[in-house]
Amino acid sequence: MKMALLYKPTICFPHKFCLDPPKSIPRSSITMKDSINNTNLNTIVDSSAAMEERKLPILLFDVMDTLVRDxxxxxxxxxxxxxxxxxxxxxxxxxxxxxxxxxxxxxxxxxxxxxxxxxxxxxxxxxxxxxxYSYLDGIEDLLHALKLNNYEMHAFTNYPVWYQLIEDKLKLSTYLSWTFCSCATGKLKPDPDFYSEAFRHLQVEPESCIFVDDRIKNVEGAVSVGMVGLQFKGADELRQDLSLLGINISANELKYNWTSS
CATH class of the missing domain: 1.20.1160 (Paired amphipathic helix 2 (pah2 repeat))
Incomplete structure (x- = not known):
């Protein structure tokens, strides 16, 4: 099923988007010889699973007033x-x-x-x-749950080198990588080149990226290059929006993840 424009006020889809995007993409392939015994074969199959698949979608987060109080x-x-x-x-x-x-x-x-x-x-x-600097209400729990569910996450932020102050205090890199910072790229959202640089760097199609930002103009910038955009209005609503996109972090799962870690 193809969607265009808006599915919900906080979710913006590119013109070409499938509600059931692939959950993984091939990373590499291996050829196994018939002479390999069953024990070795099982070891190779288990160890190669992570190499062969990359969990999608990839989540790109604005930082200020989306994850962290500005x-x-x-x-x-x-x-x-x-x-x-x-x-x-x-x-x-x-x-x-x-x-x-x-x-x-x-x-x-x-x-x-x-x-x-x-x-x-x-x-x-x-x-x-x-x-x-502090985490917004409910955000650290959500990031923790997403991390435990093996979602790849990156910061995508307009911020100077002082992002290191945020890292020093909140250890945001526990959950995501500071991959896309304007001070390193020389570009600011909503410049389309900033978004395009991100999915080229990640080596995925833009529709395999979900971009989250509190500012609608930045969300629209992401959608303009083919990403799925979510406008952040709170951690609970973000969890609901992610669930609509097939990323379901329930309260029970969240509690279990915290107590099991």
């Missing part, structure tokens, strides 16, 4: 003693995005963060942000 909107205005409106009016219009793309370093950010050239306490800002 301190920029909650803590940073207070750090500067400003309202959000005042902060947005006096900060340089492109300095942060340049930092996210890896075009400038911390020293350059400090020099141009404010339009009027006032001093930026970089270390204080970093400490404030690190204090503000």
């Amino acid at each position: 301190p920029f909107y909650h803590d940073i205005p207070d750090f500067f003693g400003m309202s959000m409106k005042e902060l947005m009016e006096c900060k340089h219009p492109t300095a942060w995005s340049e930092f996210e793309k890896g075009l400038i370093d911390e020293d350059e950010l400090a020099k141009k963060f404010f339009k009027d050239g006032r001093h930026l306490d970089v270390e204080g800002l970093k400490d404030c942000m690190k204090r503000g």
Whole structure:
């Protein structure tokens, strides 16, 4: 069955998408000689199973306000003693995005963060942000369950080299790889080239990727290149949306996974 556009408000499908996508793809093939005895044959079959199949779909997660609380909107205005409106009016219009793309370093950010050239306490800002990082409600449980079910997961985020502050505090790499960060690629969502670079790097078709982001424009960017897009509105709703796509992490499974780990 083919779907186009919207199946549910939080789920966006590319124009060519099957509701029953393949669960694995061939990774390699082996030829077994008739002379191999049964014991060796069983060993080869067992050990080659992981090599022959790669579990699909692959999950690509935005980080800020999808997995992790974003301190920029909650803590940073207070750090500067400003309202959000005042902060947005006096900060340089492109300095942060340049930092996210890896075009400038911390020293350059400090020099141009404010339009009027006032001093930026970089270390204080970093400490404030690190204090503000935390997993969103229910997210760590969900990531843990997905990891135990052998789903391949990658961060797909617009963020500067300070993503390491998140890693240092929350150990996000326990669950996923920091594979696609704008500071390394030089591209920002929703640039279609950023998404295309991801599925080329992963060596899968775009429809084998599920992209999750709280911002609909970024979800639409993923869908435009053929990925399946989910708009994040909370961990419970994300679990329901993943279930609709055949990724079912029930409450019982979740409890069992935690108590069995």
